[in-house]
Amino acid sequence: QKEVEQNSGPLSVPEGAIASLNCTYSDRGSQSFFWYRQYSGKSPELIMSIYSNGDKEDGRFTAQLNKASQYVSLLIRDSQPSDSATYLCAVRGIAGGTSYGKLTFGQGTILTVHP
Amino acid sequence: DAGVTQSPTHLIKTRGQQVTLRCSPKSGHDTVSWYQQALGQGPQFIFQYYEEEERQRGNFPDRFSGHQFPNYSSELNVNALLLGDSALYLCASSGRGVVAKNIQYFGAGTRLSVL
Numbered sequence: 523q524k525e526v527e528q529n530s531g532p533l534s535v536p537e538g539a540i541a542s543l544n545c546t547y548s549d550r551g552s553q554s555f556f557w558y559r560q561y562s563g564k565s566p567e568l569i570m571s572i573y574s575n576g577d578k579e580d581g582r583f584t585a586q587l588n589k590a591s592q593y594v595s596l597l598i599r600d601s602q603p604s605d606s607a608t609y610l611c612a613v614r615g616i617a618g619g620t621s622y623g624k625l626t627f628g629q630g631t632i633l634t635v636h637p
Numbered sequence: 638d639a640g641v642t643q644s645p646t647h648l649i650k651t652r653g654q655q656v657t658l659r660c661s662p663k664s665g666h667d668t669v670s671w672y673q674q675a676l677g678q679g680p681q682f683i684f685q686y687y688e689e690e691e692r693q694r695g696n697f698p699d700r701f702s703g704h705q706f707p708n709y710s711s712e713l714n715v716n717a718l719l720l721g722d723s724a725l726y727l728c729a730s731s732g733r734g735v736v737a738k739n740i741q742y743f744g745a746g747t748r749l750s751v752l
Binding site for chain 1: 668670672677678679680681682685687692693695727729739740741742743744745746
């Protein structure tokens, strides 16, 4: 089992729709969760971080965390063509633990928003 | 405020050669992490430097080594290059304090091609 798994893509949604991206992780000790956006040929850009169970909203983005189910998701409302990119889920371990310093990434989900 | 800067942007080497990649962290940041991203995959953690010491290491062979300087900049060295080392090498920095240390910001990366 991979440490961090993302829903297989690519995902294609029409402009204005809601895009739903999902991620599961295997380490129950994970404490911090991140979504990065990566445009083709560019570096990852942080768009959301979440540390507690529940929802966190920032503009058109909502991150959802369920530690009991070891599941984190990202919803993008009113999707725009400029949202077309690869979305990377990343997980960080508990402070003091062996996985604290590093981010463990999923393989990424390619999102295409078509006009 | 300069972000994370990496050099060079692109590099072409042949098998068996050695390469050095450089990274300057974001202003105010003191921790540098290095990642390798193969095409179509998420970044893989190589190691992290803090206070000029390697604090954590991923599953990479000893051919991969690094250094952090007193000004917090860092180098990644790869010896005896293999074809499989061809990838985008990403540097990420994080700041001081519990909250800031949790967030990693990425540079634009160095694209290494091994022929």
